[in-house]
Amino acid sequence: MAVVTHAADAVVAAPTPVSLPTPGAPGVYVHVPFCAHRCDYCDFAVTTGADALARRRSVAALPRELATVAAAGPAAVAPRGAAGVLAAPDGAADIAGWPVFGSVFVGGGTPTLLDADDLAGVVRAVATALPLAGDAEITVEANPETVIAESLATLVAAGVTRLSLGAQSFSPSVLATLGRRHDVSSVASAVTAARAAGVAQVSVDLIYGTPGERDADWHASLRQAVGLGVDHVSCYALTVEANTPFAARVRRGEVPDIDEDVQARRMATADAVLAAAGLRRYEVSNWARPGAESAHNRTYWRGGDWLALGASSHGHWQGRRWWNVRPTGRYLAAVEAGGAPVAGAEVLTAEQRRTERLLTGLRTVDGVPRAAVTPVDEAQIGALVRAGLLVDDAARLRLTPAGLPLADGIALRLLPARERC
Amino acid sequence: MTYPIERIRNFAIIAHVDHGKSTLADRMLQATKLVDARDMREQYLDRMDIERERGITIKAQAVRMPYEASDGSEYLLNLIDTPGHVDFSYEVSRAMNACEGAILLVDAAQGVQAQTVANLYVAIEAGLEVVPVLNKIDLPAARPEEVAEEVAALLGGDPADILAVSAKTGQGVPEVLERIVAHVPAPRGDVDGPPRGLVFDSVFDPYRGVITFVRIIDGILRPDTHIRLMATGFHNGIDELGVISPEPRPVDALGPGEVGYFTAAIKAVELAKVGDTVTDHVRPAPQPLPGYREPTPMVFSGLYPVDSADFPDLRDALEKLRLNDASFTFEPETSVALGFGFRCGFLGLLHMEIISERLDREFDIPLVTTAPNVAYEVHLDERTLKPNEPRVVTVSNPAELPAPNRIDHLLEPVVDAMVLCPSEYVGAVMQLCERRRGELAKMDYLSEQRVELRYTLPLGEIIFDFFDRLKSSTRGYASLDYEPAGMRRSKLVKVDILLNGEPVDAFSAIVHADKSYEYGKAMVSKLRELIPRQLFDVPIQAAIGGKIISRETVKARRKDVLAKCYGGDITRKRKLLERQKEGKKRMKSVGAVEIPQEAFVAALSVGGD
Ligand SMILES: Nc1nc2c(ncn2[C@@H]2O[C@H](COP(=O)(O)OP(=O)(O)O)[C@@H](O)[C@H]2O)c(=O)[nH]1
Numbered sequence A: 001m002a003v004v005t006h007a008a009d010a011v012v013a014a015p016t017p018v019s020l021p022t023p024g025a026p027g028v029y030v031h032v033p034f035c036a037h038r039c040d041y042c043d044f045a046v047t048t049g050a051d052a053l054a055r056r057r058s059v060a061a062l063p064r065e066l067a068t069v070a071a072a073g074p075a076a077v078a079p080r081g082a083a084g085v086l087a088a089p090d091g092a093a094d095i096a097g098w099p100v101f102g103s104v105f106v107g108g109g110t111p112t113l114l115d116a117d118d119l120a121g122v123v124r125a126v127a128t129a130l131p132l133a134g135d136a137e138i139t140v141e142a143n144p145e146t147v148i149a150e151s152l153a154t155l156v157a158a159g160v161t162r163l164s165l166g167a168q169s170f171s172p173s174v175l176a177t178l179g180r181r182h183d184v185s186s187v188a189s190a191v192t193a194a195r196a197a198g199v200a201q202v203s204v205d206l207i208y209g210t211p212g213e214r215d216a217d218w219h220a221s222l223r224q225a226v227g228l229g230v231d232h233v234s235c236y237a238l239t240v241e242a243n244t245p246f247a248a249r250v251r252r253g254e255v256p257d258i259d260e261d262v263q264a265r266r267m268a269t270a271d272a273v274l275a276a277a278g279l280r281r282y283e284v285s286n287w288a289r290p291g292a293e294s295a296h297n298r299t300y301w302r303g304g305d306w307l308a309l310g311a312s313s314h315g316h317w318q319g320r321r322w323w324n325v326r327p328t329g330r331y332l333a334a335v336e337a338g339g340a341p342v343a344g345a346e347v348l349t350a351e352q353r354r355t356e357r358l359l360t361g362l363r364t365v366d367g368v369p370r371a372a373v374t375p376v377d378e379a380q381i382g383a384l385v386r387a388g389l390l391v392d393d394a395a396r397l398r399l400t401p402a403g404l405p406l407a408d409g410i411a412l413r414l415l416p417a418r419e420r421c
Numbered sequence B: 001m002t003y004p005i006e007r008i009r010n011f012a013i014i015a016h017v018d019h020g021k022s023t024l025a026d027r028m029l030q031a032t033k034l035v036d037a038r039d040m041r042e043q044y045l046d047r048m049d050i051e052r053e054r055g056i057t058i059k060a061q062a063v064r065m066p067y068e069a070s071d072g073s074e075y076l077l078n079l080i081d082t083p084g085h086v087d088f089s090y091e092v093s094r095a096m097n098a099c100e101g102a103i104l105l106v107d108a109a110q111g112v113q114a115q116t117v118a119n120l121y122v123a124i125e126a127g128l129e130v131v132p133v134l135n136k137i138d139l140p141a142a143r144p145e146e147v148a149e150e151v152a153a154l155l156g157g158d159p160a161d162i163l164a165v166s167a168k169t170g171q172g173v174p175e176v177l178e179r180i181v182a183h184v185p186a187p188r189g190d191v192d193g194p195p196r197g198l199v200f201d202s203v204f205d206p207y208r209g210v211i212t213f214v215r216i217i218d219g220i221l222r223p224d225t226h227i228r229l230m231a232t233g234f235h236n237g238i239d240e241l242g243v244i245s246p247e248p249r250p251v252d253a254l255g256p257g258e259v260g261y262f263t264a265a266i267k268a269v270e271l272a273k274v275g276d277t278v279t280d281h282v283r284p285a286p287q288p289l290p291g292y293r294e295p296t297p298m299v300f301s302g303l304y305p306v307d308s309a310d311f312p313d314l315r316d317a318l319e320k321l322r323l324n325d326a327s328f329t330f331e332p333e334t335s336v337a338l339g340f341g342f343r344c345g346f347l348g349l350l351h352m353e354i355i356s357e358r359l360d361r362e363f364d365i366p367l368v369t370t371a372p373n374v375a376y377e378v379h380l381d382e383r384t385l386k387p388n389e390p391r392v393v394t395v396s397n398p399a400e401l402p403a404p405n406r407i408d409h410l411l412e413p414v415v416d417a418m419v420l421c422p423s424e425y426v427g428a429v430m431q432l433c434e435r436r437r438g439e440l441a442k443m444d445y446l447s448e449q450r451v452e453l454r455y456t457l458p459l460g461e462i463i464f465d466f467f468d469r470l471k472s473s474t475r476g477y478a479s480l481d482y483e484p485a486g487m488r489r490s491k492l493v494k495v496d497i498l499l500n501g502e503p504v505d506a507f508s509a510i511v512h513a514d515k516s517y518e519y520g521k522a523m524v525s526k527l528r529e530l531i532p533r534q535l536f537d538v539p540i541q542a543a544i545g546g547k548i549i550s551r552e553t554v555k556a557r558r559k560d561v562l563a564k565c566y567g568g569d570i571t572r573k574r575k576l577l578e579r580q581k582e583g584k585k586r587m588k589s590v591g592a593v594e595i596p597q598e599a600f601v602a603a604l605s606v607g608g609d
């Protein structure tokens, strides 16, 4: 049962034994845009070369933005005329009308480039401004080389329950191709430090299908990740994003383009190695020890609600999406001027909502309730089932292991014929 | 008041494409002071968007230019700008029949080309006085002496007498006007007889109905004439009688020799076709002018809406286009693979392209167009005839070719083709023509460097990429022109294509038996390239009479999911999907296979060789 914790308790709250928060509880995403340098493949909203002042401004701006959002209440983020507040199952809601939040995710960028005290302050600010479940999942994303024991203790004291480490690969040559600057050994040190500091759950991110990576490299990376005893692994297929140095190298023919067949094979290897280590796949790119699935990510895939703070962050509340301005400077200026840093918003039509549910829901192994996506092109279902890509059990549509890597194409096929044309 | 006939000069400009016909016309508009520099725009007479963008003339246009000649009198020069492409050769011949003279315009750098010669023959056949003119003498690459020799070799006469101009700078243009006045004969006609006018073009206008362009031969048309078009029988009172000079302007009479237009609430160009004769309904001419011909489509293609729900819209669109263009035909047909659509007939490939482009531009209906084909005459085996079945049938859709055992023999359309090329490419051209089943009829040296080759070629071979191959094997130096030359018996077979084991009728093609294996193989591998990988393996096969001759497989896609972490930015992902959805508009689902539109014309690039 979720318990409403407010600021006072949050400070003293020791990391509670992790259980999954109430399904459907909303989340909070906080973006910290700083990185020491930009990796060649990355197109996330990232600022490099920021000085201490910019970081300080950010640390001040986030709680300020948060306070404004919190005070305005859910009516300000929901579509106009939405059916009031989605109350948590136990009916708890705070003064501004917020339901209890089940997760916080501080992502980046590299949040751990902030001073540990500042970062801890941001986490506390969330717990101060919004009602958080006592067993809320609170994740901080970190680059391995930025993780040190003392800072971890500070974060844990602030309530952080989960650390997501960007390991990317355990092959030095792959790391070099990706333009990563950490060395392989720093991942193990970071995991050890996190455990010692009492971080309840540790996850690593891996990237596969990098040009030059061999099957054996990938296999070895997986084995090493598993060997560290992490609770959760995210394996992402390398995506060549337009306007990145990596894309330019591909365009100039310096590195070969992505081979989707190779990526498919790597994905299957990941599933086999991780499953053998007791990590169960729960989404296209995510594997976890049973019970250690990320509540926050699940919110995205289930069409749940989350608030968004920080430059470039995207939020969703009951069918309305909005997003903050992307450049860090513009974000800071907007908040410091006392305004909202929101760049845009859209209220989804019923059809768009169904499309998104299908698109995100099919990525999870549990699939998507039929009721949430109807109408779909029934004529396609039979063929997909016969081809061994889809399971249709009347209540849910769900992809098989062969279907998961094809989730996008399948979603496209399932969209009702008239919408498709 | 009609214009004194002895001071009228009607002429056309004939030229190979890009030799400067439109530019010279522009200069004439200026030299006669009809348009001053301020109002000048390039290609003044080309009015359709497609004409301006592609720099081609599709419609004939007539412009009346009063001109004060050096002898001190005013003359009326009527320039009739003809289309320059083989597809429209009948329209060209009618436009020339509306003239007494023609300027044969030749690019002084490029020299005589196939269209120059072909158009010249049409002009001579129409009895026109030909005034040769060399153009582009401002170009450094111009070789006026040599080209003058070439032209003189064709026409006779002294090369030194040939005028040389730059249509770009206007140099020499006044001399051309003087030469027209001096050399082109004045028209002749019977002013008192019942009116007879030759329709050389008609254009649909949504507000006024069809605007019909005529050259008056005999009699007088007046704004109150009740006209009759003799071939179609349409008759009605004239709404407006006018001339283009250079904008439309009403006149109170058009007499013998004059060129102008009328409107008469004509709802479709079909009622006022090129070649028809306009007369007075009350006092009709006893005989129409000679030479009228129904337009005959030569090239056929299936047009299908990607979304079958668009079928009625497609029909409306085709009907609207037909108001504009009486020379294409369409008939509903069904395809197992593509559903309901139309079999359309065109004058040629360019005509087909123009119609598809207009459909796309003006109506925005996603379409699948099947590879073009010609119409075959199928002689059925007497023993297999069903009661009342005709022995000879015309097949304009390859999928409808009767089974091999029912066919006694087949005829296919052939053309007389003329290729002009520099002598060093003769070998390459002959090789290409022979691969395309051509029979050499004649070979002439126009000069030491220029050769004229004449071949009888199956039209079906020409529509498969012949022109591009000709250009690429002669580094762009060869030019081509052709005209229909009846039907010829040939050993032809139907090659079918199967996807997922199911025949896709829209891919069927009729090809020569000797090349059918090669064609089937090439087509299968081309389709394998063009059909994107799908969620399932897609076997592609070619078959002749049920026997598989080639097989390849489009391997199933194994991963397509965006497997990167995208945080909460789902909008971006949805937009990506929406873009893909857009992409699907260009795909046709046949069974479970999604086929891009280009695949249906794949045959074009694998035909022949
Ligand atoms: N240099 C030069 N270019 C010319 C001359 N006449 C036409 N052109 C160019 O040749 C191209 C084709 O001319 P255009 O009048 O459209 O040819 P058409 O296809 O016969 O109507 C255009 O780019 C013209 O600008 C000329 O006398 N000198």
Ligand SMILES: C[S@@+](CC[C@H](N)C(=O)[O-])C[C@H]1O[C@@H](n2cnc3c(N)ncnc32)[C@H](O)[C@@H]1O
Residues within 6 Å of the ligand: A041, A042, A043, A044, A107, A108, A109, A110, A141, A142, A143, A144, A165, A166, A167, A168, A205, A206, A207, A236, A237, A238, A239, A240, A241, B563, B564, B565
């Ligand atoms: C939002 S990023 C930030 C993580 C952290 N800054 C780091 O790099 O360690 C989260 C994860 O996305 C993945 N990622 C980023 N760009 C990617 C790309 N172009 N293709 C595939 N995965 C990518 C990486 O695995 C990365 O760890």
Ligand code: SF4
Residues within 6 Å of the ligand: A034, A035, A036, A037, A038, A039, A042, A043, A044, A046, A108, A109, A110, A143, A166
């Ligand atoms: S460290 Fe992470 S967020 Fe920063 S540039 Fe690299 S991948 Fe992107």
Ligand SMILES: [Mg+2]
Residues within 6 Å of the ligand: B021, B022, B023, B055, B056, B057
């Ligand atoms: Mg032109």
